[in-house]
Amino acid sequence: MKILKAYKYKIYPDRDQKSYLVNCFGASRFVWNKLVHNFNSWTHDGPNRVLHSKILKDTEEFSFLNEVPAVVIQQKENDFNEMRKQYFSEKRNLVNLNSNGAVVMNL
Numbered sequence: 001m002k003i004l005k006a007y008k009y010k011i012y013p014d015r016d017q018k019s020y021l022v023n024c025f026g027a028s029r030f031v032w033n034k035l036v037h038n039f040n041s042w043t044h045d046g047p048n049r050v051l052h053s054k055i056l057k058d059t060e061e062f063s064f065l066n067e068v069p070a071v072v073i074q075q076k077e078n079d080f081n082e083m084r085k086q087y088f089s090e091k092r093n094l095v096n097l098n099s100n101g102a103v104v105m106n107l
Contacts, residue, residue: 027068
């Protein structure tokens with residue numbers, strides 16, 4: 001039997017580090033929300049634009065995305081693409097009940 005351990009760490013960032021983390025988390029959340037909005041606004045009739053991080057970063061309005069590392073935005077885009085792949089997969093029901101009635105996650 002494999003024993004899993006968990007560790008908790010507490011960090012105390014200074015003012016510059018807090019600002020950096022806030023920018024990274026904010027940009028990540030912004031990109032995710034833009035990708036979800038684009039995904040939800042897709043129609044059969046209209047001109048549907050493909051949206052990815054490069055388009056967002058090159059837009060003058062969203063130039064603040066150039067202030068965060070590219071890996072932050074790319075990872076959020078990869079997470080969204082994985083979510084979209086799971087959304088369209090044949091096996092969408094991820095929760096089942098076993099014989100005792102307990103929830104079993106199908107991952």
